[in-house]
Amino acid sequence: MTEQRIDRRHVLRFRARAQDLTRSGEAGDTRVLDLGVQDTGPDGSRWALELRGVRPDPDDLVLAWTLRGAPHAYRRSEAAEVAAATAPLSEADAAKRVFDASRPLKAAGIPVLDALAHVADEMSEIVGDGAVVKGEMSSALSARLDAPYLRECRPCQAIHTYEQPFRLAALQAGLELEPGTSPPVLRRIPGWRGPAAQVPTHLDPIRAVLRLLGPSDPKLVAGYLDAPVREVKAHWPSDVVPVEVDGARLDVLAEDLDALADPGEASGVRLLGPFDLFLQGRDRALVVPDERSRKDLWRTLGRPGGLLAGSEVVGSWRPRSAGRKLRLAVDVWDGGDRPAGLDEQAERLATFRGQAFAGYVSD
Numbered sequence: 001m002t003e004q005r006i007d008r009r010h011v012l013r014f015r016a017r018a019q020d021l022t023r024s025g026e027a028g029d030t031r032v033l034d035l036g037v038q039d040t041g042p043d044g045s046r047w048a049l050e051l052r053g054v055r056p057d058p059d060d061l062v063l064a065w066t067l068r069g070a071p072h073a074y075r076r077s078e079a080a081e082v083a084a085a086t087a088p089l090s091e092a093d094a095a096k097r098v099f100d101a102s103r104p105l106k107a108a109g110i111p112v113l114d115a116l117a118h119v120a121d122e123m124s125e126i127v128g129d130g131a132v133v134k135g136e137m138s139s140a141l142s143a144r145l146d147a148p149y150l151r152e153c154r155p156c157q158a159i160h161t162y163e164q165p166f167r168l169a170a171l172q173a174g175l176e177l178e179p180g181t182s183p184p185v186l187r188r189i190p191g192w193r194g195p196a197a198q199v200p201t202h203l204d205p206i207r208a209v210l211r212l213l214g215p216s217d218p219k220l221v222a223g224y225l226d227a228p229v230r231e232v233k234a235h236w237p238s239d240v241v242p243v244e245v246d247g248a249r250l251d252v253l254a255e256d257l258d259a260l261a262d263p264g265e266a267s268g269v270r271l272l273g274p275f276d277l278f279l280q281g282r283d284r285a286l287v288v289p290d291e292r293s294r295k296d297l298w299r300t301l302g303r304p305g306g307l308l309a310g311s312e313v314v315g316s317w318r319p320r321s322a323g324r325k326l327r328l329a330v331d332v333w334d335g336g337d338r339p340a341g342l343d344e345q346a347e348r349l350a351t352f353r354g355q356a357f358a359g360y361v362s363d
Contacts, residue, residue, distance in 0.1 A: 003244045006260060008286050011214045011245055012311040013263035014256070018212050019277055020052040021308070022266050027053045029075075035208040036072030036082070038275040039063055039179075042319075043352070045073035048276050050352055062189060063177040065167035067205065068226045069097075070275075071177055071184075078203065083171045083195035085203040088113065093231045101151075101162035108148040115149065119165050120173035123186075127175055131187035138166065207237055207253065213281045214260060215243050215250035223282035246286065266311035269341035271328075271349055274303040279313070288313055293333045307332070309339040318363060319349075326355040329363035 016022055020030045030052040039045035045063070049056065062076040066086040074082045088094035094112035095102040105115050119141070126132060126140045141161050142150055153160045170177075174192030178185040201207065209221050218232040225232065240251035243260070252260055272278055279297070281287065288294045296316050297306055307315035307330060315332040328346050330338055338360075350357035 003242045003249060004257070004261065005244045006215065008246050008289075009311070010260060010263050011286065013266045014214045014260045015212070015278060015281075016266040016308075016311040017259070017263055018214065018256075020054075021270055021278065022268065023053040024268075025053055026055065028056075030054045032212060032277050033073070033075050034202050035205060035212055035277065036066055036074050036086075037277065038280070039071040039073050040275045041273055043273050043349075047273050047349070047352060049073075050348075051270050051272070051276070058179060061179075063179055064171040064175075065177065066171060067224070069164050069167040078200075079171075079176070079189055080193065080196040081198075081200055081203050083174075084197070085199045085205060087172065087195065088116070088168075089227060089231045089235060093227045096228050096231075097168060097226050098162065098164040101149075101165050104148040108146075110148055116165055116169050116172065119145070119149065119161070119169040123166075123169055123175060124173040127173070127186060127188055129188055131178065131185050133181075134184045134186065137186055141166070206232060206235055209281075210237070210240070210251070210253050211256060212277060213283075214256075215245050215252045216281070216283070217248075217250050220250075220282045224280065268310070269339050269345050270308040271317055271345050272306040272308050272313070274305050276306065278308065279306050290333065296331065296333070304331075307339070307342075309341075314339065319353075320361050321353075321355065322358075324355050325358040326350040326353060327358050327361045329361050331363060 019032050030049065032048070032052065037045040037048045060076055061073045062079045063071055063073050066072045066082065088097055091111055091113050094116060098112055102112050105112055122141055122144050123137065126137060138160055142159055145161060149161055149165070150159050151162050170186060172195060174189050175186045176189050178187050205225055206221055209224055210216055218236055219229050222229040222232040237253065239254045241254045241257055243250055243252050279287070284294055284298060288297060297304065297313065304316035304318045306313045307317050315330060318329045320327040320329055326349065332338060347357045
């Protein structure tokens, strides 16, 4: 099959539409909840949903540690299916996802999948039908687990469970995160009966990445999931077609090819949060071709948000709060004027935060 050539601008327009960032009104749902909406930072998942016109009742969402061990919001009605969808694909995948925690388990002859199941059982017993602060859970869990499950924490001068098994086992145990708690509080998901036996097609993370981020390959998807490339290859969808994007051979779901080839225009300005899904793909050079701009946007510490104009990320932004007033530090990378519509979005963010927008400041 001859690979169809797709311009990067088409990919970004497709991504903006697929992620419901081109909506102008309110909606009851959004497709990004299929993959989970990361809840990191002061505005977190609620702002990402607000940008897509979705203002759900908090009781309709479940917040859980899933992909990459990060907290994500999902539809509460699909909690059991999400638990199945975000579980490791294999023993090799589980070992990759728990990082250095796999070494002592392997040395002790304990399969990582068995270890995660054991940790989940213990966490479930500790919580019971109530709720437990993360630190208390960690202490109680450490007292129940054998040495291969534990690590020495030098800053705390204590013995703790490894972080990733702790996080990845929580949802499997039927535990959700109580929104707005710091440190996190884990509580029982009402009516929990365990992960679902099957994963609905729309919740399959590999398919969801292709559907919401556009053309990709197993390496890029593996980077998003923290999974081994060979495992992603083994579960790669059969209904994909190849395309060429800026000289790279990538795959797209066959059902999305027409929308990718003719995605339409994307307009409007959006203040993307630092961990918005639009910025979460591993194709960063495609999203932001300029290296200096990429270094500004994807910092290791103190990551800013992305200034989206249409379907192009044209700068970064940071909130500067003082009491009931919100100011923004905005860096337009090409040195030009702030895009039309930014004031409106700044007002929107301030209202969302319960503040008043008080203008812009230098960073």
